[in-house]
Amino acid sequence: MGLLRIRNMTKNFGGVKAVDSFNCNVQEGRTQAIIGPNGAGKTTIFNLITGIYKPSEGEIEFDGKTITGHAPHQIARQGIARTFQNIRLFPDFSVLENIQAADHLRSSYSLFHGFLPTPLRRRQEQASRAHALELLHLVGLEQRFGERARNLPYGHQRRLEIARALALEPKILLLDEPAAGMNPEETQGLMVLIQQIKDQFHLTILLIEHHMELVMGLCDFITVIDFGKEIAEGTPEQIQANPQVIQAYLGVEE
Amino acid sequence: MFVYLQGIITLICINLLAVLGLSLLTGFTGSFNFGQAGFLAIGAYVAALCTMKLHAPFVVSLLAGMLASGLVSIPLGYPTLKLKGDYFAIATLGFAEAIRLLVENLEKVTGGSRGIPSIPPLTTLTILLPVTLACIWLVRNYVSSRHGRSCVAVREDEIAAQAIAVDVFKYKQVSFFVNGLLAGLAGGFLAHYVGFIQPSMFGMAKSTELIVMVIFGGMHSVTGAVVAAIILTGLPEILRAAAAWRLVMYGIAVVFIMVVRPEGLMGSWELTFASLRSLCLSCKAFARRLYGRCFHGIA
Numbered sequence: 001m002g003l004l005r006i007r008n009m010t011k012n013f014g015g016v017k018a019v020d021s022f023n024c025n026v027q028e029g030r031t032q033a034i035i036g037p038n039g040a041g042k043t044t045i046f047n048l049i050t051g052i053y054k055p056s057e058g059e060i061e062f063d064g065k066t067i068t069g070h071a072p073h074q075i076a077r078q079g080i081a082r083t084f085q086n087i088r089l090f091p092d093f094s095v096l097e098n099i100q101a102a103d104h105l106r107s108s109y110s111l112f113h114g115f116l117p118t119p120l121r122r123r124q125e126q127a128s129r130a131h132a133l134e135l136l137h138l139v140g141l142e143q144r145f146g147e148r149a150r151n152l153p154y155g156h157q158r159r160l161e162i163a164r165a166l167a168l169e170p171k172i173l174l175l176d177e178p179a180a181g182m183n184p185e186e187t188q189g190l191m192v193l194i195q196q197i198k199d200q201f202h203l204t205i206l207l208i209e210h211h212m213e214l215v216m217g218l219c220d221f222i223t224v225i226d227f228g229k230e231i232a233e234g235t236p237e238q239i240q241a242n243p244q245v246i247q248a249y250l251g252v253e254e
Numbered sequence: 255m256f257v258y259l260q261g262i263i264t265l266i267c268i269n270l271l272a273v274l275g276l277s278l279l280t281g282f283t284g285s286f287n288f289g290q291a292g293f294l295a296i297g298a299y300v301a302a303l304c305t306m307k308l309h310a311p312f313v314v315s316l317l318a319g320m321l322a323s324g325l326v327s328i329p330l331g332y333p334t335l336k337l338k339g340d341y342f343a344i345a346t347l348g349f350a351e352a353i354r355l356l357v358e359n360l361e362k363v364t365g366g367s368r369g370i371p372s373i374p375p376l377t378t379l380t381i382l383l384p385v386t387l388a389c390i391w392l393v394r395n396y397v398s399s400r401h402g403r404s405c406v407a408v409r410e411d412e413i414a415a416q417a418i419a420v421d422v423f424k425y426k427q428v429s430f431f432v433n434g435l436l437a438g439l440a441g442g443f444l445a446h447y448v449g450f451i452q453p454s455m456f457g458m459a460k461s462t463e464l465i466v467m468v469i470f471g472g473m474h475s476v477t478g479a480v481v482a483a484i485i486l487t488g489l490p491e492i493l494r495a496a497a498a499w500r501l502v503m504y505g506i507a508v509v510f511i512m513v514v515r516p517e518g519l520m521g522s523w524e525l526t527f528a529s530l531r532s533l534c535l536s537c538k539a540f541a542r543r544l545y546g547r548c549f550h551g552i553a
Contacts, residue, residue: 072416088414090407101407102418107400114399115392
């Protein structure tokens with residue numbers, strides 16, 4: 001069964017079709033990649049799935065239910081977490097607060113408890129703090145829990161963003177170019193991390209990436225898009241041998 | 255002298271209540287409200303009219319003013335809170351002017367531009383001071399709760415806040431509503447302190463004064479809002495000796511802080527037991543170093 005199913009999704013920006021009747025089926029437990037040349041519409045697809053944009057046409061189904069046109073926070077609450085291509089942390093928050101901000105499961109007290117220091121609130125705050133520290137340990141940032149997020153080095157910010165997404169306890173994690181701007185060593189570390197969180201949390205992962213070694217090394221399934229349309233899909237081996245893909249990336253010989 | 259001091263403290267408390275809501279809405283949630291005087295006016299007029307026309311007890315009048323101002327923020331917030339920063343600020347500005355003109359023209363009810371005279375002076379420090387302290391306490395609790403975190407998340411990055419399942423619109427509305435309640439309460443106290451209200455008290459100048467307090471004290475700190483309300487309400491009184499120059503000096507003080515400390519007097523520092531202790535420790539360490547250096551110098 002597909003955990004996330006996208007059918008004939010189209011997004012028009014004025015006269016431009018950024019995504020053109022795109023189809024995709026993400027199986028549960030898979031690590032799947034969307035690859036394609038710059039401007040092919042990959043990030044737009046993420047923004048459509050997470051509700052930041054509303055699709056002009058088509059349908060998105062998650063876990064058997066339609067989420068087309070839902071508000072972004074509702075979609076996130078159903079179990080779709082994401083990271084951003086150009087990291088979007090809360091710069092003024094500490095590292096720990098960044099994660100706690102996303103932990104609505106452990107700290108779920110109502111507005112009433114928000115205004116008063118009730119025991120329930122204290123319990124939940126403690127639980128969410130402990131959980132946040134665990135997640136920080138996982139991504140190797142537990143030493144820096146008190147630092148402001150803006151002061152973290154770039155690679156750590158990427159890891160923190162992943163930890164924050166995990167605090168939502170999602171079913172699927174969308175990673176938008178997680179290795180962008182990383183050196184080969186950091187990319188290796190990231191690959192280990194992604195594999196580890198996938199196994200530990202039984203996640204399904206959908207990622208956009210340009211680093212081919214990461215894509216080929218991690219993913220079970222790849223969808224290639226160009227001009228907002230999927231032009232090929234298959235296992236890494238199939239994709240590497242696909243003439244259309246090579247054409248899209250390298251152009252056609254005159 | 256004692257009565258004079260009492261008067262200043264009363265004014266500080268009233269301003270503080272209005273600034274407190276603004277601190278939550280503008281400082282913590284990031285929606286710039288340039289029309290706080292409008293909410294103040296609603297609270298003041300509703301409370302005054304309840305006392306004068308309905309002969310309601312003081313507490314009931316206060317609650318009525320508070321609720322009226324809070325409730326107005328809901329239909330106002332519904333279409334405007336979805337606007338981006340500057341547009342929301344303009345909308346609140348327009349709202350405050352609309353309220354002022356409405357009050358001016360509903361002569362039969364509000365007395366028009368002549369205002370409402372001889373409101374019984376029921377505001378005393380014995381009721382105002384505990385209420386103010388309680389409100390500070392409640393707001394402090396709120397901003398340090400998970401809801402406060404969500405507010406700050408909204409301020410810092412709306413898209414990221416949505417991505418971690420924060421209902422951006424809801425938190426803006428809650429902040430706007432609480433801001434309305436507090437401003438309405440402040441208005442009610444103001445009307446029953448001054449004993450006389452007229453539309454010109456609730457113009458742009460008042461809104462500006464209040465938002466300046468929030469920025470002056472530090473946008474991200476309740477402590478800052480409190481300190482700023484105390485300093486900026488007290489300053490014109492302290493400078494009374496300078497006569498006509500006092501407002502100039504007030505302006506200079508504000509500009510000075512903005513140049514030297516753009517993040518406001520307190521930045522995002524909060525007064526808590528923990529922060530006080532760490533401050534004490536660093537002061538002690540500093541003193542010890544200083545002492546050591548002097549001693550070394552002599553030896």
